Each structure stands twice: as structure tokens, then as C-alpha cells.
Amino acid sequence: MRVRDEQKESAIREKAMEMIVAEGFDGLSMQKLARAANVSPATIYIYYKNREDLLNSLYNMVNHTFAEVALDKFSPELILEEGLWVQWKNRMKFILEYPVYFQFFEQFRNSPLIHHEDVKSSEFKENMIAFVRNAIKRGEMKKMEPEIFWSLAFGTFYSLLKFHVQGKSMMTDNYKVTDAKMKALLQMVIKALKPE
């Protein structure tokens, strides 16, 4: 009889994500994964129905972790500037502390897998929608397409952070982001979001 083993399960998950990040989705086979995680293929099938089931549960787990980190100290009631600042800091924490999760997250969301019925959307989205609605109601920002809002509010931040993660930009080989730089960018973003 086989018993559920948390350690084995987490080894399977971590190795699977590492393999996908390094070699893409096609690089993941149950056999290779079993060898890398030092378990038998049968063990993997105890936890997951098939490869698709494994991928979906990895995504749901990463999404859950992301939501937990991103919603820490966040409330949809926060004023726009404060709420965005918390979001930026939290998302930065996620990217820096869970780099493999973050890369897997991006790969998964850019693949057709994201449309699978087993992929759950999180409470995170509802929180963000409420946050934006409140900001519009309070007159802190104008109404705009969600995609335009995202590009301004988060696209800017992700671009800046990318320079930091890569450690270089078009101007320097040693780029580091600081709170002061992020705050300066946030001021510009807030200004751009304001109603005329």
C-alpha cells in the first residue's frame, strides 16, 4: 500500500517546475520527472492523473502562492497610491523570492493550457477589480480600459523590475532598483491615471 508523502509530493512539484522553466512544457515527461525527483513513475501517478493534471495543479498552486503574497497587507479599500505601492512591493517580493514560480507562471499564462477548465481563477482578481472601482468612485483615477490601466499601473513596474532582475539595462551593466526609484515611477503613474 502506498501512503501519501508530503515530502515526495513537494519534490515532484519543485522538480517539475524546474524542468519546465529550463526546457519548456515539452521537456517534461513523467519518466524524466520521476528520475529527477528520485521517485518512481508510479508515485507520480498516485498524485496526478496524467501530465495535464500535474500541469494544472502546479499552476493552481503557484497562483495560490502569488495571490497570498500579492494580497498581503493589501485591501481594495486602500487609496490608489497606497494600494499600488503595496502591490508593487508584494509582486516584487514574489518575483525575487519565487523566481521559478514566477517563470513557470508566465510560461503557463502564455500557453493554451491557461484555458483549461480545471484552471481556477483566484480571489485575487476580485480584489483588484474592487480596488480599481473604489479608486474611480473616489475620483482618484479616470475610467479606462482594464488593459490600459494594467499597462500603466503594472506594465511600467514590471519593465523597471526586469532591468533589476537582469541586472542591466540599455545604459548600464549594473542596474539596481531602489524604493526611491520605484516611488518616483509611481508618482508618474498616479499622475497619468488622474482624471483631467
Place this chain on the structure above:
Amino acid sequence: MENTAHIHVFKTNIQSEVDKVAIRDLLDSHHQIEKWNVDYEDIDCVLRIVSPSIAPQEIIQLITSNGYHCQELD
């Protein structure tokens, strides 16, 4: 989550939908089998069965008597 003691996994040569059709009725109608699936994407064409009471030997016999290869995956 399923009780792990109720899950049995086998290496088979059930490689396609056609093969699956051949064993589908057999497994669907078996009163001891709660759920089953075959992972064709895998080289071992893993047959996974959820059943609280069936013995692995019975499944092997069921599948092999229908002309397919089936052995417990370890």
C-alpha cells in the same frame, strides 16, 4: 483528494483512442472501479485505476485477457 491506497497504476500498451474503446466498456461497467484513465502521452501508457476493493491482479487479468499488455508500474 483520492485515498492513495485505492489508486493502482499499470504500464500498458493502450496507445490510442481505438485501443481505449476496446477496454472502455470493460472498465466502465466494472462495479468495483470508481474511476480510470489512460495517459497516452506517457511512454508507459499508464492506466490509472481508482478502486477501494479491486486487487491489481484482477485488473491485469482483465486487460491481458483482452489482448493488451498490462503490468504493475513500480
